[in-house]
Amino acid sequence: MIDVSGYPAHVKTLQTGYEAALAAHQYDAVVLCSGTATTRNRFDDQYWPLNPTPAFLHWLPLFEADAYLVVRPGKKPMLVRTVVDDFWETTAPPESDHFWGQVEVVEVAPGRAGDALPGGKVAVITRDPGSSPPGEVNPPELITALDLLRTRKTAYEIECLAEASRRAARGHAPTEKQFLGGSPSELEVHLQYLLASAQDDSWAPYKHIVAIGAHSAVLHYVAYTNERVAGDTSLLVDAGAKCLGYGSDITRTYVRGSGAGAKKFGELIAHVEAVQQEIIRRIEPGMEYEALHDDTHRLLAVGLRDLGIGKGTPEELVDKGVTRALFPHGLGHSLGVCVHDVGMKPRLPRPDNKFLRNTSVIEAGQVFTIEPGIYMIDGLLKPLAEDASAKGLVDWKLVDELRPFGGVRIEDNVVVQAAGTRNLTREAFAGIG
Numbered sequence: 340m341i342d343v344s345g346y347p348a349h350v351k352t353l354q355t356g357y358e359a360a361l362a363a364h365q366y367d368a369v370v371l372c373s374g375t376a377t378t379r380n381r382f383d384d385q386y387w388p389l390n391p392t393p394a395f396l397h398w399l400p401l402f403e404a405d406a407y408l409v410v411r412p413g414k415k416p417m418l419v420r421t422v423v424d425d426f427w428e429t430t431a432p433p434e435s436d437h438f439w440g441q442v443e444v445v446e447v448a449p450g451r452a453g454d455a456l457p458g459g460k461v462a463v464i465t466r467d468p469g470s471s472p473p474g475e476v477n478p479p480e481l482i483t484a485l486d487l488l489r490t491r492k493t494a495y496e497i498e499c500l501a502e503a504s505r506r507a508a509r510g511h512a513p514t515e516k517q518f519l520g521g522s523p524s525e526l527e528v529h530l531q532y533l534l535a536s537a538q539d540d541s542w543a544p545y546k547h548i549v550a551i552g553a554h555s556a557v558l559h560y561v562a563y564t565n566e567r568v569a570g571d572t573s574l575l576v577d578a579g580a581k582c583l584g585y586g587s588d589i590t591r592t593y594v595r596g597s598g599a600g601a602k603k604f605g606e607l608i609a610h611v612e613a614v615q616q617e618i619i620r621r622i623e624p625g626m627e628y629e630a631l632h633d634d635t636h637r638l639l640a641v642g643l644r645d646l647g648i649g650k651g652t653p654e655e656l657v658d659k660g661v662t663r664a665l666f667p668h669g670l671g672h673s674l675g676v677c678v679h680d681v682g683m684k685p686r687l688p689r690p691d692n693k694f695l696r697n698t699s700v701i702e703a704g705q706v707f708t709i710e711p712g713i714y715m716i717d718g719l720l721k722p723l724a725e726d727a728s729a730k731g732l733v734d735w736k737l738v739d740e741l742r743p744f745g746g747v748r749i750e751d752n753v754v755v756q757a758a759g760t761r762n763l764t765r766e767a768f769a770g771i772g
């Protein structure tokens with residue numbers, strides 16, 4: 340069960356943060372729009388489900404179109420709801436009603452929200468600027484300030500994220516058994532995950548990645564096939580769940596079989612997991628997240644050498660681009676009401692870390708993923724093989740043996756504490772036995 344008793348304190352923290360942001364950017368009020376039901380494109384009239392504006396979800400776990408939260412200094416937040424008498428659609432009720440007492444609710448007829456919204460110098464934050472109420476729409480400096488507020492979680496948010504990890508762990512555990520004990524297709528694993536985590540595909544925080552064998556070398560593989568795969572192979576499941584708008588983002592990789600390739604791939608999984616755990620042990624407030632990303636390359640290089648995949652020194656494997664070809668993405672990203680939430684990228688990463696989504700200084704209260712990986716991606720390995728400066732640094736025969744297994748990623752969700760971390764993912768897996 341979710342403990343929502345921290346919600347009033349969460350609202351108080353948000354109110355204080357919003358008042359400071361409004362004062363700094365000289366607004367009398369901000370209107371946070373849930374969003375308007377917009378069709379996907381001019382040829383497709385489907386518009387559900389609504390994925391509300393992150394700043395709105397930060398306050399309210401309400402997935403309702405044309406709702407507006409008004410935040411003003413010294414006033415209780417006001418929620419303007421558009422009441423629609425509709426026999427085509429209905430919004431799913433929120434999974435908990437703990438939040439209603441913290442807002443003043445005003446109900447209006449469709450198109451009449453403007454009557455209830457404040458005048459003065461008003462900023463409007465919306466995912467649908469084309470249908471915004473009056474005000475200054477999405478001012479960038481205010482958005483940056485509000486995005487930053489989402490990076491330091493309240494106790495209530497951490498509780499939501501912990502529950503989101505527990506729900507995902509309930510999905511992951513049976514997929515491991517299903518794969519190791521049989522020969523399911525990607526689609527079957529995906530459906531099994533949804534069933535075990537009790538969610539519909541469209542409720543998930545992101546389109547889940549379920550990849551068997553070489554497919555796991557496609558970082559965001561979602562083209563599930565329904566072919567059963569027997570014999571030695573791997574399975575990568577990158578899947579989460581939501582709780583009150585907050586999502587988890589968890590990856591596990593498994594291998595099946597007893598051939599030489601499967602055995603080596605199993606060693607690679609163990610190495611990536613050991614690196615991930617070591618990186619999590621190193622997390623401390625005050626460090627740069629990018630320094631952790633750099634450490635990850637160095638640690639992965641040691642394992643690549645130990646496994647015989649890399650043939651130079653660990654320093655050479657990093658400096659000559661071998662680890663970047665095998666681990667091309669960033670170490671992780673902020674997590675919250677969006678799976679890749681923004682606000683933890685105050686500056687660009689160094690050019691050699693171009694896909695890194697987190698360049699923040701680590702602070703207590705941040706929640707982010709730690710997700711190292713090693714992948715056999717043809718499009719990155721080919722230029723490496725042709726690079727004269729990296730000659731002799733890779734055992735290409737071993738790489739060829741690993742190619743059918745695709746790639747490994749191990750991803751956990753961690754909360755930074757004053758000292759050390761709380762690993763929501765490991766805690767969730769331990770809790771389900």
Ligand code: GLY
Pocket residue numbers: 545577588672710750
């Ligand atoms: N699920 C995408 C990612 O791990 O960032």
Ligand code: MN
Pocket residue numbers: 588671672708710750
């Ligand atoms: Mn992630």
Ligand code: MN
Pocket residue numbers: 577578588589590750
């Ligand atoms: Mn993921």
